[in-house]
Amino acid sequence: MSATRRAAVLGSPIAHSLSPVLHRAAYAALGLGDWSYDRFEVDEAGLPGFVAGLDASWAGLSLTMPLKRAIIPLLDGISDTAASVEAVNTVVLTEDGRRVGDNTDIPGMIAALRERGVEKVESAAVLGAGATASSALAALAGICGGPVTAYVRSEARADEMRGWGERLGVDVRTAAWDDAAQAFSAPLVVATTPAGTTDALAAAVPAGAGTLFDVLYDPWPTALAAAWSERGGKVVGGLDLLVHQAVLQVEQMTGVPSAPLAAMRAAGEQALAAR
Template identity: 35%
Template sequence: MSVPYAEVIGDPIAQSKSPAIHNFWLGKLGIAGRYDHCLVRLEGLGDYLATRRADADWRGCNVTMPHKLAIVPLLDRLDSLAARIGAVNTVVREADGTLTGHNTDAPGFLEPLRPELAKTHLFRMARVLGTGGAARAIVAALAAEHFVIVLAGRDPDKARAMLDELAPGTDHHAIDLTHFSDPTDFAFDDREGCLDLIVNASPLGMAGQPPLAFDFSHAPPGSLVYDIVTSPLDTAFLRGARTAGFTTIDGLSMLIGQADAAFAHFFGTRPPREHDAALRALILS
């Protein structure tokens, strides 16, 4: 008997924790379905979509690097958020076989920040490291929450163009990623009521990738330090932040948040989030 299924695609993909998350929720809800991972090379992306489009049991896929931008022109339509961001991390097969692109990275990124965002602040500033597909969603999400954004990339011109597109305004800054690797003696505003974020939105620090060079003298007092990398979950960046006395948020928080919305697209119901503690324990075991 056939069962509905979804999957996550990327290159590499074996390290993905998405199957554990979705299959945990399917089990808790008693839904006859499954969620897999599938290695898809960039040059095979079009063939993959053509094959899956013809499979009525395939509900869609999550999309990770390096496909979040490349998949956009291969889809039939985008929802409004994905169109604004210009990157897709969730593809849904509609009943007629057409493919719709969504972006659940943006709300997933904001989910663990919601208690802090509910407060009133003197100002909000985010230092975002990276200019890839996930960074696009993060920049758009932070701009909507009224952050001043400092976007750092290997190519500052690319960072500037991204800010101009996704966070128009004169307050934001684009700089070279290496700016943060050397110590600074800058006198930061240490008043209460300031919300500062340091976000690694790049693959740096991921298993098989170069380390992220960041000196925590660049983090204002009271900063929240957020790393979207999930393999390893406790990155050197996060360990360094804790050593320097900062509160940290790991990539599993964003991954679970974005999976929530994707699960509803694939299987027609919200996941059982009351089991988040057990889910995190399962993944960390």
């Protein structure tokens, strides 16, 4: 007998995704035995056909790269949060057949920081300038009282980040990637770059550093996160972000008021340890 309610994560590549582990752990803890959550390898070209084939059994979708912007034209509406960064990572299929997009990465970042006691900072630094960096700026709009310095590799990326800052109401300043070690004097540093990119910066972490939010979770810890911890700084990792944004997805897709954060995190940690 097939499950009565379906959800899944879509992206390319997708084999590495921990989302099925987290969502299935939530369903088990909540007693949702008739729910299933899978992963599908879907690229931008295949996305319209996949979405067109969704029937009434589907409750929601999680989107990862490269689909967070490609999904928007296929939806009936998106939240203000998603619109602020032009990125959707969550789609809820409503009972009346509408497909509504949201972005749980932004509140997920805020929740992950709050869990570690970071609720307000006077300034911050962002390493990188991709899609995750714009989400980081949106999160910082709510918790950073002063300027955010983005360390980037090109003037074009610098222009993009300043543009996002204007749009999101954040005082964004830009600096060259070669000067990225200067970021470590900020009370909060958000690293949004691909695996390996910040490894060379690990030796420059000062004693008594503030908080590092490194959005990677595999491999973990990154060289930067390990050095940060060794020097007494506070570290928030990619699994923290992944779990908090997934908690919000589960709540939106299932309608439960409170998803089981602890069970989801434990499942994620166990899956990473097994890799």
